[in-house]
Amino acid sequence: MSTIQRNMSLTGDASNYLNSLQKIGTVIGLAGLATILLSAFNEFSNPGIWLAVSLLAITVGILIFARGSYEGKLEGIKNHGVWFKSVSSRGFWGWVAGISLTGFYVILYFYAGLLGLGADGEANTGIVGLFDPLSKFLSGNPASQWFVYGTLYTVAIIAFGIKFIWKYRHNRYEQLRTMSVMFFQTAFAFLIPELMARLNSDSFSLPYNDLKNMWPLNYYAFEQWRVDQFINAETIGLAFLLFAVLSVFVISPILTYKYGKRWYCSWVCGCGGLAETAGDSFRQLSDKRMVAWKVERWVIHSVLVFSVVMTTATIATFLGYDSEKYWLTKDMFLIGVAVFLGLLFAAIWYFKKEELAKDARYGAIGYLVIVLSLIGIHYFSDSKLFLFEDSSLRSSYGFLIGAVFSGVIGTGFYPIFGNRVWCRMGCPMAGILGIQQRLFSKFRITTNGGQCISCGNCSTYCEMGIDVRSYAQKGENIVRSSCVGCGICSAVCPRGVLKLENGPLEGRIDGNQVLLGNDVDLMDLVNGK
Amino acid sequence: MEHIVIIGNGISGVTTARHIRKLSDKKITIVSGETDHFFSRTALMYVYMGHMKYEHTKPYENYFWKKNRIDLKRGFVDKVNHANKSLEFSDGTNLSYDKLVLAVGSKPNKFGWPGQDLDGAQGLYSFQDLEKLEKNAPNNKICKHAVIVGGGLIGIELAEMLASRAIPVTFLVREQSFWNGVLPQGESEMINRHIKNHHVDLRLGVNLKEILADDNGKVRAAVIAETGEEIPCNVVGLTAGVSPNVDFLRESGIELGRGIKVNRLLETNIKDIYAIGDCAEQHEPIGNRRPIEAVWYTGRMMGETLAQTICGNPTEYKPGHWFNSAKFFDIEYQTYGWVFAKPKEGNVHFHWKHQDDTKCITIETEASSGKFIGINNFGIRMRHEVFDRWLTEERSTDYVISNLRKANFDPEFYKSFEKDILTAYHQQTVNA
Numbered sequence: 027m028s029t030i031q032r033n034m035s036l037t038g039d040a041s042n043y044l045n046s047l048q049k050i051g052t053v054i055g056l057a058g059l060a061t062i063l064l065s066a067f068n069e070f071s072n073p074g075i076w077l078a079v080s081l082l083a084i085t086v087g088i089l090i091f092a093r094g095s096y097e098g099k100l101e102g103i104k105n106h107g108v109w110f111k112s113v114s115s116r117g118f119w120g121w122v123a124g125i126s127l128t129g130f131y132v133i134l135y136f137y138a139g140l141l142g143l144g145a146d147g148e149a150n151t152g153i154v155g156l157f158d159p160l161s162k163f164l165s166g167n168p169a170s171q172w173f174v175y176g177t178l179y180t181v182a183i184i185a186f187g188i189k190f191i192w193k194y195r196h197n198r199y200e201q202l203r204t205m206s207v208m209f210f211q212t213a214f215a216f217l218i219p220e221l222m223a224r225l226n227s228d229s230f231s232l233p234y235n236d237l238k239n240m241w242p243l244n245y246y247a248f249e250q251w252r253v254d255q256f257i258n259a260e261t262i263g264l265a266f267l268l269f270a271v272l273s274v275f276v277i278s279p280i281l282t283y284k285y286g287k288r289w290y291c292s293w294v295c296g297c298g299g300l301a302e303t304a305g306d307s308f309r310q311l312s313d314k315r316m317v318a319w320k321v322e323r324w325v326i327h328s329v330l331v332f333s334v335v336m337t338t339a340t341i342a343t344f345l346g347y348d349s350e351k352y353w354l355t356k357d358m359f360l361i362g363v364a365v366f367l368g369l370l371f372a373a374i375w376y377f378k379k380e381e382l383a384k385d386a387r388y389g390a391i392g393y394l395v396i397v398l399s400l401i402g403i404h405y406f407s408d409s410k411l412f413l414f415e416d417s418s419l420r421s422s423y424g425f426l427i428g429a430v431f432s433g434v435i436g437t438g439f440y441p442i443f444g445n446r447v448w449c450r451m452g453c454p455m456a457g458i459l460g461i462q463q464r465l466f467s468k469f470r471i472t473t474n475g476g477q478c479i480s481c482g483n484c485s486t487y488c489e490m491g492i493d494v495r496s497y498a499q500k501g502e503n504i505v506r507s508s509c510v511g512c513g514i515c516s517a518v519c520p521r522g523v524l525k526l527e528n529g530p531l532e533g534r535i536d537g538n539q540v541l542l543g544n545d546v547d548l549m550d551l552v553n554g555k
Numbered sequence: 556m557e558h559i560v561i562i563g564n565g566i567s568g569v570t571t572a573r574h575i576r577k578l579s580d581k582k583i584t585i586v587s588g589e590t591d592h593f594f595s596r597t598a599l600m601y602v603y604m605g606h607m608k609y610e611h612t613k614p615y616e617n618y619f620w621k622k623n624r625i626d627l628k629r630g631f632v633d634k635v636n637h638a639n640k641s642l643e644f645s646d647g648t649n650l651s652y653d654k655l656v657l658a659v660g661s662k663p664n665k666f667g668w669p670g671q672d673l674d675g676a677q678g679l680y681s682f683q684d685l686e687k688l689e690k691n692a693p694n695n696k697i698c699k700h701a702v703i704v705g706g707g708l709i710g711i712e713l714a715e716m717l718a719s720r721a722i723p724v725t726f727l728v729r730e731q732s733f734w735n736g737v738l739p740q741g742e743s744e745m746i747n748r749h750i751k752n753h754h755v756d757l758r759l760g761v762n763l764k765e766i767l768a769d770d771n772g773k774v775r776a777a778v779i780a781e782t783g784e785e786i787p788c789n790v791v792g793l794t795a796g797v798s799p800n801v802d803f804l805r806e807s808g809i810e811l812g813r814g815i816k817v818n819r820l821l822e823t824n825i826k827d828i829y830a831i832g833d834c835a836e837q838h839e840p841i842g843n844r845r846p847i848e849a850v851w852y853t854g855r856m857m858g859e860t861l862a863q864t865i866c867g868n869p870t871e872y873k874p875g876h877w878f879n880s881a882k883f884f885d886i887e888y889q890t891y892g893w894v895f896a897k898p899k900e901g902n903v904h905f906h907w908k909h910q911d912d913t914k915c916i917t918i919e920t921e922a923s924s925g926k927f928i929g930i931n932n933f934g935i936r937m938r939h940e941v942f943d944r945w946l947t948e949e950r951s952t953d954y955v956i957s958n959l960r961k962a963n964f965d966p967e968f969y970k971s972f973e974k975d976i977l978t979a980y981h982q983q984t985v986n987a
Contacts, residue, residue: 100752101913102885106719107605196885198968315616474964475939477880477889479851480566480614481598486607495614516966518606520882522889522936525964539577542939544856545873546947548863 047094055087065156066142074159085185092189101196103518114307120441128438135429138171165223176216179300183211186303199513203292207299214238215296232259235266238294240273242333243455245428250344279462285528286469287459288511297449302512305445309489312444318491322451329427330457331393335400336423338363342404360405364398378465446489450508460507468528471504476541477523484515484524498523502537558582559865560652562632566851567832568658569593570858572625578866588631590682592617597851599685600712604719635807637825654865657815657830661797661849670766675774676791679713691790695722700788702777704763705795706733708881713792714755715884725756725786727763739896739917741906742933746883748912753884766791797849799834812836814847819871821861831857843893850879876946878939886913891942892929894919902928907979909972920952927952936964956980
C-alpha cells in the first residue's frame with residue numbers, strides 16, 4: 027500500500043525481526059553452506075568429516091531457525107509479517123537469494139568443472155570431491171555434480187520439511203503430505219538408485235532409476251541408452267521398463283481419477299517436494315492475475331506438446347535404425363502414437379467439449395494438427411523430423427526445458443516468481459495430470475455454502491496462482507487443472523470455507539449467483555435450479 | 556438509460572451493482588470516499604499483520620469495473636437532495652440519479668468518554684482507520700502498550716493484530732466474560748482462556764472511565780472506571796461495536812432510527828431511495844434477527860435481493876436460516892441456526908468441549924419437541940449446506956448428533972470427535 031511507508035520507521039516492525047534463536051540458526055546454517063563453498067577453493071584433508079559437518083550444520087541451522095519461529099507459539103496459521111520481510115516479499119534479500127540460487131543452477135548445469143568435477147576420468151576435486159566419501163559409501167562410485175545436487179536437494183527437503191511440519195502442527199493433511207514427499211525423495215530419488223548402482227557390474231548394469239520419476243517429467247525415460255540397459259538387464263530391467271510404461275498409462279490415470287493430480291504433485295514428486303518445503307516461504311509470490319493464467323495455459327501445454335513430439339521422435343529414430351533389436355517397429359510405433367492421440371482427442375471432444383473454453387478448443391485442435399503432421403512427416407522420412415534431427419530436438423529440449431526452465435527459472439527464481447513456477451508453467455507431467463484432473467477426476471475443492479468473506483488469504487497463499495477466492499465467493503467448487511492439492515488455501519481460510527475432497531462427478535463444478543443462506547425462492551429463481 | 560447510483564463500495568453496494576449488471580443494461584455508478592476499489596473489509600486485519608497486502612484484499616482485478624461498465628467515483632457525499640434526485644459532494648460537485656442505493660456502512664461507537672478523540676484513540680473499521688493504526692502503532696517501540704475497549708469481534712481482532720507486532724495489549728471488556736451476550740458461557744469462557752494464552756491482559760467486568768493526554772495531546776493512559784487504575788499506553792482502540800453511518804442524512808428527509816429505516820423491499824420512505832447492509836434498519840425485526848444486521852453475509856444477501864427489485868422484479872428481503880462465522884485468534888467459529896447466550900425459554904443447551912480447550916460445540920434444542928434449533932461450533936468446521944438442510948427439514952437434535960459426521964468439513968485426516976460428542980450427549984440425556 028503506497029500510503030504506508032512501513033520501512034521508513036527507524037525501529038522497524040516487531041514482526042519483522044529475527045529473534046535470537048532464528049539468528050543463531052541462520053549463522054549455523056550459512057556456516058554449513060560456507061564450508062561447502064570453501065571446499066571449492068581449498069582441498070580439505072578429511073573430506074568425509076567436513077562433508078558431515080557441513081550437512082549437519084545446514085540441517086541443524088534450519089531446525090534451530092524453525093524452533094525460533096514456532097516454539098512456544100500456539101498452534102495456528104503462522105503468516106505474521108510475511109509481506110514485511112524482504113526475503114519473502116521480493117525485497118533486497120529476496121533478490122539476493124534469487125540471484126544466488128540462479129547462479130548455482132547455471133554453474134551446476136553448464137559449468138560443472140567449477141564445482142570440481144573431474145574431467146575424463148580424473149579424480150574429483152573441490153565441492154564434488156568433498157562429496158566423494160558419501161557417494162562411495164552409498165554406490166561405491168565417486169560423486170558427480172548430480173550427486174552433489176541430489177544430496178543437497180534431499181537435505182533441503184528433509185530439513186525444511188520438518189520446519190513445515192512444525193509450522194502446520196495443527197494440520198494432519200499437511201503433515202502426512204510432507205512426510206510423504208520427504209520419504210519419496212530420500213528413498214526413491216536418492217538412496218535406492220544409489221544403492222542399486224552397487225548391483226552394476228561389467229555384465230549387468232541398470233540406469234540410475236528413480237521409480238517415481240515418470241515420463242514426461244523424466245523426459246529421457248525412454249531414450250535408447252536407458253531402454254537398452256533395461257532390456258539387457260533382463261527380468262529386473264524389463265520389470266522397471268514395464269513399470270515406467272504402466273505408471274504413465276495405467277497407474278497415474280487411476281490415481282488421478284480417484285485423488286486428483288495431488289497424489290503426484292504434492293505427495294510424491296521431487297520438484298513438488300522441494301517447492302512445498304524449501305519453497306514454502308515463497309508461495310505467496312505467484313502471479314494471480316487473469317493474464318498470468320492465460321499465459322500459463324499456452325506455455326504449459328506447448329511444453330507438453332514439445333515433449334510428446336521429442337519423445338516420439340527419439341523412440342521412432344532408434345526403432346528405425348536398430349530395428350532388429352526390438353519387437354516394435356518404427357512404423358507400428360508411429361501409427362500407434364497417432365491412433366492413441368487421435369482417440370484421446372476424439373474422446374475428450376465427444377464427452378467434454380462443452381467444458382472446454384474457446385481458447386482450449388483452438389489450442390487442442392492446433393496442437394493435434396501439429397503433432398499428427400509431424401508424425402506423418404516422420405513416418406515418410408528417415409530420421410529427420412520436420413527440419414530437425416531428433417538428436418538436436420532432444421538436446422534443445424534438455425537445454426531449454428530440462429535445465430533452463432525447470433532448474434534455473436523454476437527453482438532459482440523461487441524468491442521472485444514463487445515456488446511453483448515450473449510446476450505451473452512448464453512441467454509436461456503436470457500438464458497431462460492437469461488435463462485429466464480438470465476433465466476426468468473426482469477431486470475438487472469444495473466451497474462451504476455462503477461462508478466466504480472474500481478476504482483473499484486463499485488466493486494469496488495459492489502457490490499455483492489460482493484465484494481461489496473468485497470461486498469461493500460465488501459458491502463454486504474449485505476444479506482447476508493446475509491445482510496440486512497442497513491444501514494451504516483450506517488451512518489459511520479463517521472461516522472454514524474450503525475442503526479438498528474426492529467426491530462424485532455430478533455437480534462437481536456448479537456455481538451459484540445467489541449463495542446459500544438467502545431466500546430459497548430467490549436462489550431458485552436466480553440459480554435456475 | 557436509467558442511472559443507478561450506489562453510495563458505498565462495500566460488499567452490499569458492490570453485490571447490488573454486480574447483480575444489476577447481470578440483469579440489465581442500466582448505467583451504474585458506485586460512489587466511495589474510502590478507496591478507489593472494493594476491498595474485503597474483514598481482511599483489513601491481515602494487512603496490518605503482514606499476511607496480505609492491500610491489493611490482495613480486492614476481490615476483483617482493477618479491469619473488472621470497466622469491463623462490466625460499472626463506473627467508480629471517489630468522493631464524499633455531503634447531502635442527498637431527493638427533490639431533484641441529486642447528490643452533493645464535499646468538493647461542491649453534484650451527481651444526479653434515477654435510483655439511489657445507500658450502502659454506507661457503519662462507524663465505530665464512541666460513548667462520550669473523556670479523551671475519546673485524542674491523537675492515538677481510534678476505532679477499527681475503515682481503510683483510513685488501518686492507516687491510522689499503522690501510524691499510531693507501527694511497532695512496540697513507538698506503541699509500547701495498547702488498551703482495547705469493548706469485547707466484541709473487532710476488539711479481539713484488534714488484539715490479535717497488535718499482538719502480531721509484539722505490542723502488549725490490555726483488553727477491557729465490560730461483560731463478565733468475552734462476548735457473552737452472544738456466546739453461551741462455556742464457549743465464552745474458553746475464548747477468555749484462549750485470549751490469555753496469547754499473552755493478552757484480559758480484564759473482565761470493567762469499563763473505561765477516561766483517556767488521559769500527554770502534553771502534546773496524545774494518548775498517555777487509559778483509566779479504568781471501577782478501580783481508578785491508570786494504564787499507561789500509546790494507543791486506545793475503541794471497539795465497543797458499530798452503528799450506522801447516517802449522520803450526513805439527518806436533514807435529508809429520509810426516515811432514520813438508529814439506521815436508515817427500510818421496509819422488507821429495502822425501500823426507504825422516499826421513493827427510489829433504498830438502503831442495504833450495515834446501515835439499513837428494518838421496521839420490524841425478521842424472526843430472531845436484529846433490525847440492524849451489521850454482518851458481511853447479510854449485506855451481500857440484501858444486495859442480491861435489491862438488485863431484483865431495482866430491475867423490475869420486486870423482491871422482499873427474506874433471508875434463509877441464520878448463519879455466521881468468525882475467528883478468535885486461532886479458533887474458528889461457525890454458527891448455523893440459533894444458539895442464544897442463555898437458552899430461549901423452553902429451549903435447552905447441550906455443550907461439549909474437547910479437553911485441549913480449543914474445540915467445543917453448543918446445540919440449542921426445543922425441550923418439548925426435541926427439535927434442533929441451532930449449533931455453535933468452535934475449532935471444528937461444519938458444512939453449511941448440511942445444516943441448512945437439517946434446519947429446513949426441522950430435524951431433531953437426536954438426529955443431528957447421530958449424523959454429525961455428515962456435516963463435518965474439517966480437512967482430510969483430521970481427528971474427528973463425533974463419537975466423543977455422541978457419548979457425551981447420551982450421558983447428558985441419561986443424567987437429565
